[in-house]
Amino acid sequence: MNATDLIIFNFEEVRRRSIKIWKAIPEEKLNWKPDEDALTCAEIIRHLLQGEFLFHQVLIGRGGKALSNLFNPFEAKPFISVDDELEFAQPYREEFLKYITTISMNDLENIEIDLYDAGGYIRTLGDMLLRIAYHEAVHTGQLLDYMRTMGISRPKIWD
Numbered sequence: 001m002n003a004t005d006l007i008i009f010n011f012e013e014v015r016r017r018s019i020k021i022w023k024a025i026p027e028e029k030l031n032w033k034p035d036e037d038a039l040t041c042a043e044i045i046r047h048l049l050q051g052e053f054l055f056h057q058v059l060i061g062r063g064g065k066a067l068s069n070l071f072n073p074f075e076a077k078p079f080i081s082v083d084d085e086l087e088f089a090q091p092y093r094e095e096f097l098k099y100i101t102t103i104s105m106n107d108l109e110n111i112e113i114d115l116y117d118a119g120g121y122i123r124t125l126g127d128m129l130l131r132i133a134y135h136e137a138v139h140t141g142q143l144l145d146y147m148r149t150m151g152i153s154r155p156k157i158w159d
Contacts, residue, residue: 003108007129008100014133015093017157018048018140022082024155025147030082034149042079044143048136049089050074055132056096059125062111064118100129 001009022045030042039047053074057066077088108126116122123131140157147154 003105003126004101004103007126007133008097010130010133011097011100014136014140018136019082019086020155020157021140021143021147022086025082025143025152027081029150029152030079032146032150034146041143041146044139045082045085046074046079048139049085049092051135052096052132053089053092055128055135056092056099058115059113059128060099063114064116065114067118 025041030045031040033040033043050072054067054070054072057070058064060066073092074088079085103125108129109124111125112122113125113128114122144154
């Protein structure tokens, strides 16, 4: 396995586990949140799917400026269900994973993504890819905590 294969494998495994959790949340609990300032379960799921689309644009454009005047297909779409969100996001997911297959080892190490204005940092493309997967994993853990708080059975993700 080369570096690109490992990165794609990581993205697929993170998403596979996220989906197990997302689908285990009862529909009537998708709008639950632990307090007024928190995101709901549905908002977290949307945040992750939309975030992957936006991160992809940032990577292509090599920085946060790529989001200027960008049409975001997620903005006007209402959240209907987890399955609907996954179906809607699938073409964007496929484009993202396809993009990763085009990245060389040299690109991973030498292309810089400038998010200084948006996030206060500049990182290599390889670093950013790992951060994107980590972002989803952190929110997946957040949803597991939500489920525990709601008293919902949590799926086994360590298979």
